[in-house]
Amino acid sequence: MNSTYRISDPASDLVAQDPLHVNHRILIVDDNTTIHEDFRKILSPTDFGEADLNMIESAVFGDTQTSRAMPEFELAFAAQGDGAVRLAEMGLQQGRPFALALVDVRMPPGMDGISTIKSLWKIQPDLQVAICTAYADYTWDDIVDHLGISHRLVILKKPFDPIEVIQIANALTCKWAYERESALRQLGMQTRLWDNAKRMEDTYARLRQEHEDRMRLEEDMRKMQKMDALGGLAAGIAHDFNNVLTVIQGHLSMNLMNGDQPPGIAESMGEVLLAARRAADLTKQLLNFTSRDYKAPRPTSLAEELQSEVELLKRTLGNHITLDIKIDEDLPEVMADAGSLGQIVVNLAVNARDAMPKGGQLSITTRRVTVTDLQDARELHPDARPGEFVVVTISDSGCGIPSEVIGQIFDPFYTTKEPGKGTGMGLAMVRGLTRHMGGWVAVSSVVGVGTDFHLYLPVVGESSMLETPLAATKDFDGLLHDVSPCTLLIVDDDTSVCHVMNYVLENQGHTVYQAKDAHEAWQLWRAHRHTINLVITDINLPGDASGFDLGRAILGDDATLPIIFTSGYCPDILGQTTNLQLGINYLPKPFDVLDLLNAVGHALTKGLPKMLTSPQKSSAKVQVPQASSQTTVQ
Incomplete structure (x- = not known):
């Protein structure tokens, strides 16, 4: 079934709902009551029983008399101008205005016709007016001088013909209705234009808001990208700087622990060590600025x-x-x-x-x-x-x-x-x-x-806790564990860091293997897996495998082996903070000799928390050669 969707037209709606779309009300203003009766007989003949006469005529002569096609005019009469004004005001108050006024010029002793018309137009500007005059008091030029040239004003010259009166009445009441309809349509069109303009303004406001939001988001994105680039630069600088500080602090700590420095040298080396620690604090502040090393709220x-x-x-x-x-x-x-x-x-x-x-x-x-x-x-x-x-x-x-x-x-x-x-x-x-x-x-x-x-x-409860913070569980004011010599595997791409850790651990009687990346470390692990007791690996290693990848591969081979992770970065940069415990299985660079020895001692005597047992998605791979198959840890 076909259906037609109709869009509402405010102009048509106003016209269709107008109760005055047909208005035949006429106000007759004349001081002569005989004139009133003449107009009544011409414009409202039914009031004089003409319909009854037509019926009698039809009965006598046997002909059906057709009525003349003339509207049923509703007439009101006033003898003076002030009375006419009161009737007009009353009609407006009742919602029944007059469409036409037939006004005599001479109406002593009150206002004359010209003054009456002026008063009527003040209260009802759309009133159609016919002046009944013989030009005895006012010429046409006089009338124009007082009332101006108006399309709502015509002259009904005395003595007037009944047909002329009917034509003027019919034409001017219809003209009043057409003007009203035109005004209503114009009002409807203006209303529609206002509605459309309002919708356009609303649409423009929404588009402007969306544009501003998009520009703000783009600006925020640019700032985030800038901060991310700056953060990456800062993290890289901090990583390299921490490697250098690890070497400095390691050698200084070892020499201070020996206790055989000449007078004044130990104090000087202590000051240098303090300066190195302050430099380490600066790297932490740099990472704080780039939002990469905050403490969890x-x-x-x-x-x-x-x-x-x-x-x-x-x-x-x-x-x-x-x-x-x-x-x-x-x-x-x-x-x-x-x-x-x-x-x-x-x-x-x-x-x-x-x-x-x-x-x-x-x-x-x-x-x-x-x-x-x-x-x-x-x-x-x-x-x-x-x-x-x-x-x-x-x-x-x-x-x-x-x-x-x-x-x-x-x-x-x-x-x-x-x-x-x-x-x-x-x-x-x-x-x-x-x-x-x-x-x-x-x-x-x-x-x-x-x-x-x-x-x-x-407020608490409105923000979820971030990842578990790295908790400090030990202080490093002294050596906390006494362990027997063991075999350790150290993995770090910085030769100086490997050298200082090797120097410290060998001085404790340990045997140390060194590797610069995960693949070399894996080969050493496969060759010496039965003798290696502990692995110490940097998280960020060159190549396509990180320290975490290496740890997962080794734990897949021997789930009991303790592993200590080190890094000059924050571990959250590399996507892993769960179960990393500061000083236990995680040493942030730079670290002192005692930090290293206590972590090694804890790992060898008490073991470490198990972690990295579930493979995570990564593009890095450690190839594990075996006799019958090949295992890939990702």
Whole structure:
């Protein structure tokens, strides 16, 4: 069955629903009642019993008399102009306006016809008017001077012919209806145009929002790519630097442990060792900046952590800046790292101090907020998501940040400070740390008034814990294990690192095999598997197999063998943190001699947690030659 879908037309709807699409109401204004009766007889003959006369005539003569085709006009009469105005007003109030007014010119003692017409048009501009005149008082030019030339005005010259009256009445009432229909159609078209314009505006607004969102996403992607490239560069530098520091710390530690250095040399070597450890801390900070070595967030009391930073903040700000902290007592715990949180607060405090060289106030306040849905999150911040959050607001009364640069303040190396007074890393660190804790940071600023930084931190339960952090289970202030000489396999592509580990372990009486990659290590393992008691391997090895791949292959051959992993990278870069325990089966470079010996001693005396038993998808492969088959560990 065919069906037709009709689109609603506001203009047609208005016309079809108009109760006045036919209007035969006529207002007759004349001070002579005889004229009233004349018009009634001409325009409404049924009022005089003409229909009855037609019936009698038809009965007498036997002819069917057809009625004349003339509308049934509804007449109203007024003897004076003011009465006519009242009738017109009443008709409008009742929703029954007049279509036509037949107005006499001379109507003493009140308003004349010209004044009456002016008054009628003031209250009903669309009223059609016929002036009944013999030009005794007003000429045509006089009428035009008073009323102007109007398409709603005609002259009915006295004495008038009945047919002429009927034609004028019929034509002008129809004209009133056509004008009304035209006006309604125009209104309907305007309504439709307004609706279309509104839809176009809404569509444009949506397209503009989508464009802005897409541009923001593209900009965020560019920043992420830049940060990822910078992070990869930093991680590579840190890896190589940590290898160098491992060699330095290893040799220094061994020489200090011997205890036979000339006077003053031991102290000097101790200072060098401390400097090497500080350099190691710098590499950790570099990895922190690139979001590659953060501590996992855990439930944290925000009030306690902020209060613990008060003294440091006071020293940082100086006496010329007032510190005002207002913390809600009933705040829930948030997912955060205490050290990272302190670093964020101090960084923002330093920025605030620099923005208030003549003094001012730094305020820290807290509040709890709920982001109900994705739409609210989208309107709040590009990094926002639904959930429960605690907002830490850090406000200063400084110089403010210009609107043209506020979008760049979190970019690495961007700074508005003078050369030597800022690196442009502080706010980039703030954003990276906050994101790692599952939150985001927003900023608002008014030049000359101050700046507000808002840190959104997820309430406990709103953010899942990240991978298990590497837990420190031992200190390395002394040698913790006494082990008998064993055979060890060391795998590292850095010859100097292999050399220092070989030097340390052989001095403890161990036999050491060395390999520079997983394939060479596998060959040594296959040749000496019955004598090797422990494998120490770097995670990041050259070639197509990593230390993890080598470990899985060896554990597939001997599930009881302990393996210690080392790396100058963070293990999460290589996709493996589960069951890595700091100082037990994982040694981050650089490590001291005692770190190495204690890890080796623990592995040989107590064993290690089993790991890497399930093959993981990887493009790296270690080929395991066997007599009857070939096993590939991926």
